[in-house]
Amino acid sequence: MTERLSDAARDAVLGPLLASGWEMVEGRDAITKTYKFDSFVDAFGWMTRAALWAEKWNHHPEWSNVYNRVEVVLTTHDVDGVSSLDAKLARKMDTL
Numbered sequence: 499m500t501e502r503l504s505d506a507a508r509d510a511v512l513g514p515l516l517a518s519g520w521e522m523v524e525g526r527d528a529i530t531k532t533y534k535f536d537s538f539v540d541a542f543g544w545m546t547r548a549a550l551w552a553e554k555w556n557h558h559p560e561w562s563n564v565y566n567r568v569e570v571v572l573t574t575h576d577v578d579g580v581s582s583l584d585a586k587l588a589r590k591m592d593t594l
Contacts, residue, residue, distance in 0.1 A: 500574055500581045500582065501577060501582075502527070502574070502579040511585045519531050523571060527578065527579030528571050529571070529573070530570060531570050532567060533591075534566060541567065541568050547594045548587075548590070548591050551587065555586065557583040557586075559571065559587065560572075570591065572584040572588055
């Protein structure tokens, strides 16, 4: 079962993500990042690849797309906060 990240685990798990452009969402326990691409097709292609991983892991992002920009928010609704699943999906999104 997925659990909300403990205070002790946060630095180790979120530290590298925050160093790579992810940010904490003000007012809630979530992380966010905006990805920019060369075109709408590139942005949509990336979203499609990310969606396949999200579905495989049954962990779905909050996201929006405007032309070449994709804004992503990750949080685990079942635990009302950031979990290891969010970090896992964030790392995968960064590699796509």
